[in-house]
Amino acid sequence: MLPVMEEIRNLMPADFIKRVPSIAGDGLADTDSIRSILPTLVEELSDGIAIGQRSGANSPLLYVNKSFERLTGYARHEVIGKDCRYLQGNERDQPEIARIRAAIEAAEPVDATLRNYRKDGSEFWNSLSLRPAWVGDALLYVAILRDVSSIRQTHIALDRVANLDGLTGCLNRQSFLLTADERFATQAEALLLVVKLDVIDFHDLNTGYGFEVGDALLCETGRRLRDLGAALVARMGANEFALAFQLPDEQSADAIVSMVTALLAADFVVAGANVSLRFAIGYAIGKPVGGTLSLIRNAGTALWAAKSDPLGGPRRFRDSDDEQARRRLRMTRELKSAVANNEFVYHFQPQVDLVTGEWLGAEALIRWNHPLFGSQLPGRFIETAERSGLLLELTERSLTTVTTFARRINAHRHKPLRFSVNVSAGEFLRHDMAELLDRILRQTGADPAWLTLEITESMFLSDTPGVIDAFERLRRIGVGLSVDDFGTGYSNLRSLERFPVTEIKIDRTFVSELATAPSKRVIVRAIIELGRALGLTVVAEGVETEAQRAMLSEMGCPVGQGYLFGVPTDEESFAASLERQATGGTDAAAPAPGIVDAKT
Structure with missing residues (x-):
């Protein structure tokens, strides 16, 4: 080891060595003192250090430090003289390996992340940084290894x-x-x-x-x-x-x-x-x-x-599919009549503090009171409304209804509730949503901070600059933006970078299996940590049991929504429940028979 470490000392930049004597007279260490401690410093580094020499197609190891031994499980005497490729086991077709090989051939530095295996066969992800160093005619490579398995x-x-x-x-x-x-x-x-x-x-x-x-x-x-x-x-x-x-x-x-x-x-x-x-x-x-x-x-x-x-x-x-065309036309005619007759209402489901149980807000869920078929969930009519162009008029009426209700509810509250409303991509692509909301908020006298727009999945397929501009204008107004059903594929991590969102909602499919599926717990915990790191509010949907609430609370999820806290109800029922909750009563209504998902 000592000859190799002597060569490492000799690799110190000449200009640095020249500077050291000039300051030694001021009570600082001289060059020889620094050289003498290099072996100890390298040996005790927390990162693994390995030095190899390029020799034909191989790069046998000349030196490894203690951290390399701890990281790989191999003792020093077991690896000296071996090519470090042995750590890759049978996985020598990893894409990064070709890049590393090319860099070594060209005597260039390279950084990569590889899947490696310890002596006991356990897998770990290795962040590898290779730097070339010529010692005479010999090309050495100094490698820094770090276990990044948890990050991976x-x-x-x-x-x-x-x-x-x-x-x-x-x-x-x-x-x-x-x-x-x-x-x-x-x-x-x-x-x-x-x-x-x-x-x-x-x-x-x-x-x-x-x-x-x-x-x-x-x-x-x-x-x-x-x-x-x-x-x-x-x-x-x-x-x-x-x-x-x-x-x-x-x-x-x-x-x-x-x-x-x-x-x-x-x-x-x-x-x-x-x-x-x-x-x-x-x-x-x-x-x-x-x-x-x-x-x-x-x-x-x-x-x-x-x-x-x-x-x-x-x-x-x-x-030409006549049956499909007739169905769309029939639904479109019924929707036009429904909009004209104001047959749409909103039901409200509370969102609560998972620790205190305090009501923090509510999601507004649209319903169509069909004269023949009764209350219809949005999955039955929203797509047709969007295709026919009726959704824009329906949205304006709906936002007016919700903001008016928000003003009524928050008129005498010390801590106002925030109301969230689902919107679609079509509403942003065909309408100036920021202008519309600004006008509605001025008409109703509602505070923009009381409103959050939940963004549907198709929104994140649009790269239209106007959409991002509308989002930014909404945020300047003070309206919140929520990523709905996060984790189901209707959204992705890139959306959190591209759009100025304020909230993410964990989909109910993850929450429903928290107690039985460890993989779901890992994902939910990751989403909560991601939200916290980005400064976003995290809301868990579909909370139906006390066990789910407790697990989410323990993970650090601040807000929950689901049948444990209340089913979606009309304006008057919601207001009455809120009053009972505020005075110390409980109002966690049980779900009605047959209800599967209140949103669709």
Whole structure:
């Protein structure tokens, strides 16, 4: 070791050595003193240090310090003379390795992160910094090693939140859309098959077997679909999946669709149930000219047509689909009448401090009081309202209603409640949302700080500069911005960097399994820590049990929303419940029978 350390001392920059004697007379250490302590300093560093010499295609190790021994589990005498590639085990095809090899050949510095293995076989992620040093004619490499496994695992967990569906492990909706565009949009001559499928009567399965069995069926569906060899597999919604295949020719599409159908036809055997599922399947074939979104949308249109005829088998997209057109026209006519007759109301669900139980705000959830079918959830009409252009008028009326109610509720409160409202991408792309809200707030006299807009998933697919500008103007007004359903694929980490958001909401699918799924706890904790680090409010949705509340509180989540604290109720019922809560009463109403998700 000593000859090597002597060479290290000789590597000190000449200009530094020249400067040291000039200040030694002032009581500072001289050059020789500094040289004498170098071996001890290097030996006791907390980072692993290794020195190797390039020798042909190999780089045998000449020296390692104590931290290297602790990090790798190998004693010094076991590694001297070996090439350090032994730490990679059988994983010598990692992309970073080629970059490291090229840098060594060129005698250049390089930084990389590798998956390595200790002597006992355990895995760790190694942040490696290599620096070349010529000693005479010999090229040495000084390597600094650091265990970054915990950081890497956090990144992996957050990446899963951003790109994968937490339940099935498939891509989430947004990742599917973005990845399909990245992979295929530039291949003008590529021929694609996009298949969309939906579990028929899945709500009845959840009701009959319970959510645990329902989730297990979705997981098994995702597993089977991933076995098909598709280029992309995603869970697009509650019980909807999508696949993308690159075809050699159009004739091969029928064989692939038949293979999908056959794979899903076998019974699903999960804990507590043996279930035969029925699927509606729609598909589209074409070239990704101008992007893949239109092809994906066409497959969705075919899926809707397949749902109307469950026994008709897989449905290929047709340019003219009369049934779909009639359905949209009928819904559009009914919505126009509903807007004119003011048939829409809001129900409010409290958001509470998870430690004190104090009501901090509420989410405003729109309902359509249909004259024939009764109260309709937004999943039944919002898409049609947006396509028909009615959503803009509906949104203006709705925001006026919510801000007026907020002023009424907060008129005599020392600590005002904040009310959140869901908005869609179309409202930002076709309307000056900042101008609209500024006008409504002045008309109603409501404080902008009382209002938060919950941003829907399609918003984060837009790179339109006007959208980001609208967000920034809303923040200047004082209106909050919340990322809804964070972790399900309707949002990603990049959105937190690009948009000036103030809040993130943890999706109920993560909260529901906190007590039983360790992976969900890891993800939820990561989201909470991320929110805290970015200075964002974190709201957990779907809190239904005291155990969930306690776990979230212990993790540091400040705010919760769910049936444990109250179901969505109309204005008068909400105001009465708030009054009882403020005077020390409790109002955590139980969910009504059959309610699964109050938002859709």
